Amino acid sequence: MASAEKRGSTWRARYNKPDGSVGSESGFPTKKTALGWGREQEAAIRAGRWVDPDLRATTFGEFTKSFMTSRRKRGRTVGTRWEKLDSHILPRWQDTALGSITWYEVDAWQQSLTIADVSRGHCVSLMSTIMTAAVDAQHITVNPLFGRRRTRDTAGDAAVPKAPKVSRDPRPEDALLLAERLGPARGIHVLTTAFTGLRWGEGLGLHRDRALLERRQPWGDAEFVCPVLRVVEEYAEYQERDPDGTKNGYLLQLEPTKNDGSTRDIDVPRFLARLLRHHLDDWPHERPFSTTSGKPWRRGNWSRDFRPACDGRDERAKRQGVSYRAEWEPILPGLDMRALRALHDTLQAQIGVKEPLAFEAAGHRRPGIKRHYQRPTPDMRAERLAGLEEVFWKAMANVGLRTMWGRVDLRKPDR
Structure with a gap:
């Protein structure tokens, strides 16, 4: 039963907590207000909506x-x-x-x-x-932030468009020139990202045993068959923390894919499957897109080669202890691997890839009820692969390339 007691010039309310202990609150100007507050606490306890004032004060x-x-x-x-x-x-x-x-x-x-x-x-x-x-956790009764719409700054230069990170949208031609410049070991990673939409961590986590598996699906009176990349895990680079938030340095480790839509098989165009087969034949490590020692790329280490290839670099003369380095003209300053992944999704829209397949290939969970009803068909898959194949060969002609890295004549019959 709630009660009140005099404490100097003010009154203190006392009430019974759910665990049987006595709670109190001081500072009321009259006995009536103290009793009223105490009774409100006991009523809230009986109704199951009481919040301990001590927990409410938790920072x-x-x-x-x-x-x-x-x-x-x-x-x-x-x-x-x-x-x-x-x-x-x-x-x-x-x-x-x-x-x-x-x-x-x-x-x-x-x-x-x-x-x-x-x-x-x-x-x-x-x-x-x-x-x-x-x-x-019953520290507060309501979240004052839930469902609220933020006020956006529209004063001054807030509405001025921000300078884009990349000077223009990337083209398939940019991906080809960049891959050619980086060489086969790194360039195949660039091409695979641009024409399959692999995320950075998914590319690093791809295992050779899950590269170029086969998809088999009934198609009319026959069977649709195509090579796929199976994405089931990815490398994540982040700062490790103790439970209290203390920093413990950076980790690079394998994790499951970020959601159920990200675990998927990605159909691979014929030209890319051919290049990947040659790469897997030459590459001694279990991760096809790794460093020359077989370790996963750190973002900083990858950037040492990738950034100059995109942004350009100056010529460096040969001198004692330093080898000659040729000048590179910029291909597309600011280009990054995320922009190459976005290029793949743009190409899918360009060639008219149907929504069920476009979401699947990108590793996105399609919103709405349609994801439960619509599934990619072999016709959709064949159209996508044919479209990407056409985009690739058109880009090759535009940049004057017949082979990649001078190693493989892509017009030879597929083995």
């Missing part, structure tokens, strides 16, 4: 550590969350009580962040996820 920083410890995700996801927490969220909200956080303040804060608007959205989304967990 966002304290609860975040508990959340990050208990909600384990893929390593890269955990690393990305900690980066946003350390760089943007915790500096502002570390010492704020969960019960004191309001949407008005969060919205004003996110507008003040000097980062890309999409990153602001990710920060608010992560905060909302943590606040929802606090509701589930």
Whole structure:
């Protein structure tokens, strides 16, 4: 039963908690207000909607550590969350009580962040996820961020388009020139990304035993057969953390694919299958797209060769201890492997790949009910492969190439 007692010039409310202990709250001006507050707590307890005021006062920083410890995700996801927490969220909200956080303040804060608007959205989304967990843990009764629409900055130069990372959209010709320049071991990775849409980590994680497997599917009165790349895992590079967020250096390790749509077989065009067969014959390591020592590429190490090939480089004269290095004209400054993956999806739209197959090949989970009803057919697959084959040969003619790397005449009969 709630009660009130005099404490100096104010009154203190006392009430029975669910565990049988006595809770209290001080600072009420009258006995009536103290009793009323205590009775409200006991009514909320009986209704199952009571939140302990002590838990409501838990700081966002304290609860975040508990959340990050208990909600384990893929390593890269955990690393990305900690980066946003350390760089943007915790500096502002570390010492704020969960019960004191309001949407008005969060919205004003996110507008003040000097980062890309999409990153602001990710920060608010992560905060909302943590606040929802606090509701589930009965630290607060409601998440004030849930379902709210952010205010976007439209003043000043906010509406001015940002300078693109790449000066123009990549073309198949750019992928061919880049692959030719990098040579067969690295160039085959570039071509495979541009014409199959492999993600960076998926390419590194591809095993030779899952390269150029066969898809067999009934097709009319015959059977459709084509080579595929089977994607079941990927390499992720991220900063390892202790449960409390302490940094422990960077890891590069295999993980399952990011979702069920990413685990897939990707149909491979005939020209690319031929090049991949030659590469697998020559390559001694179990991962086809690895370093010359068979280890997975670190992004920084890959960039040492990839960036000059895209952006160009100056000539370097031969001198003692240093070999001669020819000048490279730029192919497409700013181009990266993600843009090459996007090129594949653009090509799929260009050649009219049907939605069920386009989503499958890209490793995207198709939204809506249609994903349960529509499936790729052999006709769709054959059209896609024929379209990519035509794009490749047209690009080869445009850049004046007949062979890749001077090693393989692609017009020889397939073996």
